[in-house]
Amino acid sequence: MSTVQKIPVLFLGATGYLGGSVLSRLLAHPSAKSLEITALVRSEEKAKKLEAFGLKTAIGTIQDLELLETLASQAHIVFSIINADDDPHMQAILRGLKKRHATGDVPILIHTSGTGVFVSHANGMYATEEVYDDNKPEQFEALPHEALHRSVDELVIAADKEGYAKTYIILPSTIYGIPSTPLTRAGIQHAHSIQIPFVTKASIGRGQGGKVGKGASRWNHISNDDTAELFTVVYEAVTKPGNTVPHGREGLFIGENGTYAWGEVSDEIAKVLFEKGVGKSPEATTFTSDELVQYFGSEFVGNLLAGSNCVGVANRSRALGWKPKHTKADLLASIKAEVEAALKQ
Ligand SMILES: NC(=O)c1ccc[n+]([C@@H]2O[C@H](COP(=O)([O-])OP(=O)(O)OC[C@H]3O[C@@H](n4cnc5c(N)ncnc54)[C@H](OP(=O)(O)O)[C@@H]3O)[C@@H](O)[C@H]2O)c1
Structure with missing residues (x-):
């Protein structure tokens, strides 16, 4: 009887808000049986739970650079959905992929x-x-x-240019929604995103929906589910025999399905809080400088998270066949559950 060699995959961010959704889809994918997925996790308890889904696990952090290098050197595909700003861990992953290349493989890195x-x-x-x-x-x-x-993206793109890995960078915008996946149900995956939960908690803290400045600045939005679907579309395209998907400097895939003004999100938070008797008025009022410091850590961070502009268009992602389903109406509709979850906490 011959044993078919499985494709080794390293998954970073398995317990995360986004990574858990991507991993859930990968586990349900028709190719799943041909994959041997190893997840790097910090919690032994979550590692055990992940093993019940058929994964191998390694206990460690992204600060364990030797471990990361070794794990990457054993992988044909790396999903990195863990940290977009830490150079040393990416350098360790890339050292590992270089070693992998020396064995005759051209590994694939899908980085977030x-x-x-x-x-x-x-x-x-x-x-x-x-x-x-x-x-x-x-x-x-x-x-x-x-x-x-950008510094991590530059490292990733340079690796592709050197030729020892094919790299693809996914750039989600404001991801929203509370995922419901096998991994959230098993208590493995984080259930909340970053920006909207931050503004929600700040609004609850001050007892009134809050906005930065006039709430006029704009960002793109993308649901958690549509973002995970983008990873699936990229994964399928880049693992197809004869893959011609642009990579390296051209391998950029934005995740967006339109734009919103921050004031719209803030007003929706204010409306829900008002209905629940927690907010003073159904319209958001401007965070003071002190409130930005108190709830966001600094004025700079508050302005960055909820008062900046950030607009892109996902032409390359859509050209690959990705069709995001959820719209701005879904974004605004998702806020009630986010507020309710934050109030429970
Ligand atoms: N959410 C968004 O709106 C959004 C938008 C654009 C880009 N992104 C990017 O997407 C990536 C994932 O974001 P997310 O929203 O899914 O965040 P998240 O829920 O906080 O997930 C982060 C993941 O990384 C793991 N992790 C964090 N620090 C680690 C460390 N030192 N060692 C080992 N594991 C570590 C966490 O594990 P634990 O379970 O142990 O904490 C978790 O699995 C980030 O790079 C983020 O910047 C997110």
Whole structure:
């Protein structure tokens, strides 16, 4: 009897809000039986739960650089959905992939960055005219090295240029929604995103829906489910025999399905809080400087998270066949559950 060799996959971020949704889809994918997935996890308890889903696990953090290098050197495909800003861990992954290449493989790296790479500050006062297109790598190359996420993206792209790995970078925008996956039900996956839960908690803290400045700045939105679907579409395309998907500097895939003004999200939070008797009025009022410091850690972070502009268009992602389903109406409708969950906490 012959044993068929499985494709080794390293999965980083298995317990995360986004990673858990991507992994859930991968486990349900027709190719799942041909994969041997290893997840790096910090919690022994979650590792055990993941093993029940058929995964191998390694206990460690992304600060364990030797472990990361070794794990990457054993993988044909790496999903990195864990940290978009930490150079040393990405350097360790890439050292591992270089070793893997020396064995005659061309490994695949699917890395998660974010549209935050082209964020511009507006303190909530105006909307942007500038639109970044994932079909225009030159727009990204013009970004400063210091831009959010950019230094890690540069490392990833340089690896592809050197030729020892094929790299694909996914750039989600504001991801929203509370995922319901086998991994959330098993208590493995985080259930909440970053930006909207932050503004929600700040609004609850001050007893009134809050906005940054006039709430005029704009971001793209994308549901958790549509984002996980984008990873699936990219995974399928890049693992197809004869794959011709653009990679490296061109392998950029934005996740967006339209834009919203931060004031719209803030007003929705205010409306739900008012209905629940927690907010003073159904319209958001402007966070004071002190409140930005109190609830976001600093004025800078508050302005960045909920008062900046960040608009892109996912032309390359859509050209690959990705069809996001959820719209701005779904984004606004998702806020009630987010507020309810935050109130319970
Ligand atoms: N959510 C968004 O709106 C959004 C948008 C664009 C880009 N992104 C990017 O997508 C990536 C994932 O975001 P997310 O929203 O899914 O965040 P998340 O829920 O916090 O997930 C982060 C994952 O990384 C793991 N992790 C964090 N630090 C670690 C460490 N030192 N060692 C080992 N594992 C570690 C967490 O494990 P534990 O379970 O142990 O904490 C978890 O699995 C991030 O790079 C983020 O910047 C997110």
